[in-house]
Amino acid sequence: MSSHGIKDRVAIIGMGCTRFGEHWEMGFDDLLVAAANETFRSAGVTKQDVDAYWLGTAQSGMSGIALARPLGLEGKPVTRVENYCATGSEALRQAAYAVASGAYDIALAIGAEKVKDGGYQGLNAFPVPADGTARSVTAAAMFSMVAPAYAGKYGVPPGDMKTALARVAAKNHYNGARNPRAQFRQEYSVEQLCRMPAVAGGLSVFDCAGVADGAAAAIVVRAEDAHRYTDKPLLVKALSLVAGNGSGLGDPAYDYTTFPEVAASAADAYAQAGITSPRDELAMAEVHDCFTPTEIVLMEDLGLAERGTAWKEVLAGTFDLDGEVPVNPDGGLKAFGHPVGASGLRMMFEAWLQLRGEAPPERRISTYGKRSLALTHTLGGYPGEMVSFISILGAA
Amino acid sequence: MRGVTGWGVHLPYRRLDRAAIRAVAGAGGGSGTRTVASYDEDTTTMGAEAGRAALRGRELRPQSLWFATTEPAYADRTNATVVHAVLRLDRAVAAYDVVGSVRSAMAALRAGWQGSGSALVIAADARTGLPGGPDEAAGGDAAAALLIGDGGPGAGGPVLAEIVAWESVTDEFVDRWRTPGAAASRLWEERFGQARYTELGTEALKLALAAAGIAADAVDHLVVAGLHDRAAGAVQRGSGVPAGAITDRLAATVGNPGAAQPALLLAAALESAAPGQHVVLLALADGADAVVLRTTDALARYRPDRPVADQVAAGGPIDYGRYLHWRGMLAVEPPRRPEPARVSSPAAHRNVGWKYGFTAGRDVPGGVVHLPPAPGDDARLPVADALGTIVTFTVDRLSYSLSPPVVFAVVDFDGGGRLPVELTDVDAGEVAIGGRVEMTFRRLGTSDGIHNYFWKARPVRAVPPSGEKRGSMKRAGDTA
Numbered sequence: 025m026s027s028h029g030i031k032d033r034v035a036i037i038g039m040g041c042t043r044f045g046e047h048w049e050m051g052f053d054d055l056l057v058a059a060a061n062e063t064f065r066s067a068g069v070t071k072q073d074v075d076a077y078w079l080g081t082a083q084s085g086m087s088g089i090a091l092a093r094p095l096g097l098e099g100k101p102v103t104r105v106e107n108y109c110a111t112g113s114e115a116l117r118q119a120a121y122a123v124a125s126g127a128y129d130i131a132l133a134i135g136a137e138k139v140k141d142g143g144y145q146g147l148n149a150f151p152v153p154a155d156g157t158a159r160s161v162t163a164a165a166m167f168s169m170v171a172p173a174y175a176g177k178y179g180v181p182p183g184d185m186k187t188a189l190a191r192v193a194a195k196n197h198y199n200g201a202r203n204p205r206a207q208f209r210q211e212y213s214v215e216q217l218c219r220m221p222a223v224a225g226g227l228s229v230f231d232c233a234g235v236a237d238g239a240a241a242a243i244v245v246r247a248e249d250a251h252r253y254t255d256k257p258l259l260v261k262a263l264s265l266v267a268g269n270g271s272g273l274g275d276p277a278y279d280y281t282t283f284p285e286v287a288a289s290a291a292d293a294y295a296q297a298g299i300t301s302p303r304d305e306l307a308m309a310e311v312h313d314c315f316t317p318t319e320i321v322l323m324e325d326l327g328l329a330e331r332g333t334a335w336k337e338v339l340a341g342t343f344d345l346d347g348e349v350p351v352n353p354d355g356g357l358k359a360f361g362h363p364v365g366a367s368g369l370r371m372m373f374e375a376w377l378q379l380r381g382e383a384p385p386e387r388r389i390s391t392y393g394k395r396s397l398a399l400t401h402t403l404g405g406y407p408g409e410m411v412s413f414i415s416i417l418g419a420a
Numbered sequence: 421m422r423g424v425t426g427w428g429v430h431l432p433y434r435r436l437d438r439a440a441i442r443a444v445a446g447a448g449g450g451s452g453t454r455t456v457a458s459y460d461e462d463t464t465t466m467g468a469e470a471g472r473a474a475l476r477g478r479e480l481r482p483q484s485l486w487f488a489t490t491e492p493a494y495a496d497r498t499n500a501t502v503v504h505a506v507l508r509l510d511r512a513v514a515a516y517d518v519v520g521s522v523r524s525a526m527a528a529l530r531a532g533w534q535g536s537g538s539a540l541v542i543a544a545d546a547r548t549g550l551p552g553g554p555d556e557a558a559g560g561d562a563a564a565a566l567l568i569g570d571g572g573p574g575a576g577g578p579v580l581a582e583i584v585a586w587e588s589v590t591d592e593f594v595d596r597w598r599t600p601g602a603a604a605s606r607l608w609e610e611r612f613g614q615a616r617y618t619e620l621g622t623e624a625l626k627l628a629l630a631a632a633g634i635a636a637d638a639v640d641h642l643v644v645a646g647l648h649d650r651a652a653g654a655v656q657r658g659s660g661v662p663a664g665a666i667t668d669r670l671a672a673t674v675g676n677p678g679a680a681q682p683a684l685l686l687a688a689a690l691e692s693a694a695p696g697q698h699v700v701l702l703a704l705a706d707g708a709d710a711v712v713l714r715t716t717d718a719l720a721r722y723r724p725d726r727p728v729a730d731q732v733a734a735g736g737p738i739d740y741g742r743y744l745h746w747r748g749m750l751a752v753e754p755p756r757r758p759e760p761a762r763v764s765s766p767a768a769h770r771n772v773g774w775k776y777g778f779t780a781g782r783d784v785p786g787g788v789v790h791l792p793p794a795p796g797d798d799a800r801l802p803v804a805d806a807l808g809t810i811v812t813f814t815v816d817r818l819s820y821s822l823s824p825p826v827v828f829a830v831v832d833f834d835g836g837g838r839l840p841v842e843l844t845d846v847d848a849g850e851v852a853i854g855g856r857v858e859m860t861f862r863r864l865g866t867s868d869g870i871h872n873y874f875w876k877a878r879p880v881r882a883v884p885p886s887g888e889k890r891g892s893m894k895r896a897g898d899t900a
Contacts, residue, residue: 144757146818151761155771156864156872157792159840160760161828165816166840169830172853173812225814274791276838280812280830408840 027264029296030124035250035257036242036417038067041373044238044361045207052084052138053094059239059366060095060134067243067253071095074243075128077102080115080135081365083150091134106365108404109312110265110413111135113368116242117263117413123244135370136239137363146235147364164232166406167315168225173280174321178332186226188335189316190217193230195344196313196352200359202387207234207361231316236361240369242376256380258372261397261416262296264289272408285412286325286403294327297416299397302327306349307395308378310371312403313356323351326401326414350389353378364404368413371400379419396420422533423582423713425575426480426567427687427724428473430466430544431674431731432457433845433878434738438557444740445552454675456738457546457561459746459823460844460862460876463489464499466563466680467544468506468861474540474565475507476725476805480577482567483537485515486528489544490679492519493863493871495600502873503542505776506861508802522647523705525679526588529566530709533583538569545678548747550604558649560675564683571718578718581690581699583711585631589624590707591616596647603748610650617651618658620708625659628700628710636660640697641689643667645682646704655702667692673732686713688728695719734881736847746823757820762867778804778859778875780837789837801836803859807880808833810855815848822865831857831877845878856880 040062042055050058056079064070077100079091088102107114112135119131142148146162175185194214200206212230220228250257266289272278290302299305309328313319323334328349329342337343343351354360354374357367375398377383383392396419404411434456441449457466467487475481485507487500500515509515518528525543532539544563549555571579595613598605607613621644629636642661644652649671656666667689669676677684682703689699693715701711744750773779774792780801781793790797813829827843829851843851844862857877864872 142758145755146757148758153761153764153767155767155775156760156763157771157775157874159828159842160819160864161814161816161826161842162757162818164818165814165826165828168814168816169812176853222815223817225816273840274838276811276832276836278838 027292027296029262030120031261031296031298032259033124033247034120034244034260035247036260036372036376037245037250037253037257038063038069038243039241039373039376040066041205041240041370042238043205044236044363044366044370046140047237048140050237052136055136055138055237055239056091056094056134059136059241060132063132063241063243069130069243069253071097074100074130074132076100076119076122076131078115078118078131078133079104080106080111080133080368081137082106082108082111084136084138084365108411109314109364110368110402110404110411111365112240112370113400113402113413113415114265116244116369116372116415117265120244120260120263123246129249130243130245132241132243133369134239134241135365135368137365138237139235139363140237162224163406164224164227164315167318168227170280170317170321170407171226174317177279177281180335185335186218187214188320188338189231190214191338192313192316192319193217193358196356196358199345199353199387200355202384203355203360206355206359207236208355208359227315233314233357234359234361236363238361238363238366238370240366240373242369242372256419258376258379259418261418262293262414264293264296264414265411266292267411268405268409270409275408278408280407282321283325283403283407283410283412285410286322286401289412289414290326293414293416297397299416302399303349305395306397306399307391308350308353308375308389309399309401310352310354310356310374311401313352313358314362319351322401326399345387346390350391353383353387353389368400368402371402372415372417375400375417379417421579421582421584422568422570423579424566424690425538425569425571425577425579426474426478426722427683427690428470428476428565429684429687429726429728429731430469430473430563431455431735432461432466432561433735434458435735436738436740436743440740441552441557448552448554448557450557452672454557455560455562455677455735456743456746458844460864462493462863462871463491463544463546463563464493464502465861465863465873466561467542467565468503470544470563470565471503471507471540471542472804473725474567478577480538480567480575481509481513482540483513484532484535484539485509485513486518486532486539486541487516488518488525488528488542488679490520490522490524491546492517502776505772508777508779521706522679525682526703526705526709529568529683530586532566532568533586538567538575541566541568541683543680543683545680547676547678548604551744551749553604554607555605558671558676560677562674562677562680562684564680564687566683566686579716580719580722581713581715584714585628585712586709587624587627587631588707588709589620591620613648614651614654617646617648617704617708618654621651621655621702621704622658624708624710625655625700625702628712632712634698634712637662638698639700640665641667641693641699643682643685643689643699643701644669644704645685645702647676647678648704649676651704655704670732684728687724690715690719691724691727691729693719742823755818755820755824757818759820760865760867760872762870763872773800775874777802789833789835791837791839803833803837804875806833806835808857808877810851810853810857811838812853813851827851829857829877842876843878844876850879
């Protein structure tokens with residue numbers, strides 16, 4: 025397999041992101057317009073200047089018309105993409121490749137989801153006609169099986185495992201509390217979080233991502249053109265996507281303590297970006313903390329902790345805002361909220377703010393000024409059957 | 421001579437303590453327990469389980485399938501075809517419903533007996549009365565399957581009990597009635613029915629014994645079935661059959677499972693019978709059917725799968741509130757999740773071997789086992805009778821379920837293959853990693869009136885028959 029990447033050939037020159045949350049007064053169109061307009065302003069371009077558009081939404085709209093109509097685009101190529109929770113990331117990936125190919129000069133990727141109009145708790149997948157034999161448990165239940173499997177494999181005492189999970193949530197709530205765009209802006213102590221009643225396996229509602237409406241967008245150009253628009257572009261160092269084949273669900277060798285698709289996409293992304301020691305080179309990471317045990321396993325699959333040690337690193341504060349490698353400094357899915365199609369671009373928005381020094385002081389990463397690379401990661405699906413996307417973005 | 425060549429019984433796991441009824445309903449109840457079909461069981465799934473028990477571990481494949489119930493899951497379309505698919509029978513095996521009345525069960529048995537070749541005759545019933553009423557307490561849920569054949573070459577086994585006489589009387593009178601769709605039967609004043617059935621049962625029994633050429637005191641096992649319990653008792657007492665030869669009707673433990681009762685009690689009688697004995701089945705329903713059977717020497721060597729006594733002794737409690745909910749008598753707050761979409765008929769038909777037969781795929785014969793079969797798999801492996809081990813599990817209080825919470829486990833099957841699958845007949849607190857499970861055919865739900873049938877796992881609880889590795893991987897069916 026050849027994955028050559030497009031390191032330093034494409035740059036992000038403008039970004040926008042709505043507040044995530046329960047936008048009872050805003051529809052899907054309103055969210056798109058808000059994020060797009062902020063992004064146009066950020067880049068100093070108009071909608072006419074943009075040559076091509078990619079819309080990522082998991083299930084809030086169909087086809088490019090879902091974006092062309094609210095933005096009033098005329099004669100523009102607009103493509104709707106979907107790739108589970110990696111949907112927003114996928115939109116950026118398509119836009120970046122289109123610019124790198126030379127097909128277009130300026131492209132916009134936007135991701136959005138209007139979840140809270142559905143009337144049900146949680147996220148609910150659009151049903152494809154099928155034979156009725158597919159499992160129907162929630163994502164929370166599927167990911168809840170990770171925690172006991174991990175604790176069992178590495179001999180983590182149950183109390184320590186519970187504390188580590190709570191520590192992940194506490195950290196992300198701490199960060200979210202300092203982020204005006206986050207859905208949840210309240211801090212919770214580890215002790216408070218440990219007392220929450222379980223809803224799926226050992227997980228409480230506070231181990232789960234927030235369900236939110238929201239939208240985020242980015243405009244990309246070829247790197248050599250970037251300085252026409254901004255003094256501080258964000259260079260695309262790597263874009264990697266791996267779609268699993270689902271074999272983990274039926275494979276007796278799979279043990280629910282790792283996500284092979286994530287490890288594979290990480291290896292690909294690091295190779296593209298030329299990163300050999302991610303823990304020493306990354307300034308920050310925005311990862312898909314859909315559930316607290318997910319973030320612990322991700323630290324190991326992304327090479328930010330040795331196998332079997334992430335729970336200790338979490339307890340030691342390695343991934344805190346002031347830690348060695350801050351993870352989810354914007355609050356993550358946990359506190360920022362998770363509008364499926366928007367989340368991947370929301371993560372890049374945080375990299376945009378942090379690496380360019382625009383994050384407020386109370387939320388600034390410890391590595392600012394010392395390191396210039398950020399990783400964003402989204403996954404969609406379940407342990408054993410998922411897609412994994414990773415980007416590496418750089419300020420230099 | 422044609423007769424019974426095998427049997428299989430399914431009693432649901434849950435038992436309702438009748439003493440719990442009165443405190444809520446203000447009336448009814450009593451002592452003992454009744455069986456309660458799980459929220460994910462219907463007469464079709466129970467019948468399929470009884471059919472599986474009858475065929476498990478045997479080479480015999482029946483040439484016809486008969487399914488009787490008062491409570492069919494579908495009208496218009498045949499329910500026996502579901503059982504046919506679960507049992508992985510050949511397309512050339514005819515499958516028919518005989519549904520509506522309790523007496524349908526005897527009609528199905530008679531059809532199997534009067535036909536040729538081997539017949540699998542299954543009766544299943546779920547008995548529901550109104551809260552506090554006599555049917556609620558007296559009823560039970562069960563299924564029983566009888567294999568009927570002539571024991572000849574290719575019949576899969578010898579005749580265990582020959583049917584030597586069958587006499588039937590019919591009479592039109594209204595003792596109980598239920599319009600289709602009604603939740604429960606209504607009953608005429610009890611004495612009228614008792615008088616009719618006592619006369620009809622006594623008459624049919626006399627005719628059958630005369631046809632068989634035996635006296636009443638030569639009967640070794642008398643089974644009297646019928647929803648009119650007092651009439652059944654009266655017929656027994658007046659039959660001339662010694663009291664010690666009367667088969668217990670399982671009222672204290674199972675209750676009266678209506679259409680399934682004749683075959684269930686006959687199975688129980690045969691399990692306690694010795695070779696060379698006379699067993700009489702008398703079914704009181706809109707007349708009476710009296711069947712005289714004579715057991716053969718082969719009975720001594722027959723080991724039924726999951727004997728009736730073992731299943732009677734097993735079972736776990738269900739509280740009355742949950743029972744009422746399961747029966748649709750108590751509407752409870754549903755989960756705030758969307759209901760599942762209806763099953764696609766073409767997709768279900770394409771995957772019938774997986775969805776109904778629980779047949780896995782293998783890339784090559786003897787190769788990696790895929791649940792469900794993967795595209796390109798060249799071989800198939802039936803896994804329905806394989807046991808599995810719980811690798812990990814979770815309890816989901818968020819997912820849509822007719823009876824939350826959902827208990828869900830990753831199961832590795834003996835002989836290969838892994839499936840993340842829902843558990844049933846289980847209390848959340850009793851699941852453990854390493855626990856052993858078996859597969860059971862269930863109704864996952866109903867959307868747009870289409871029932872979604874598939875398989876769940878449940879803990880292995882019943883004691884395997886001595887010397888038999890029940891549920892061990894049967895490689896005989898490994899077609900590949």
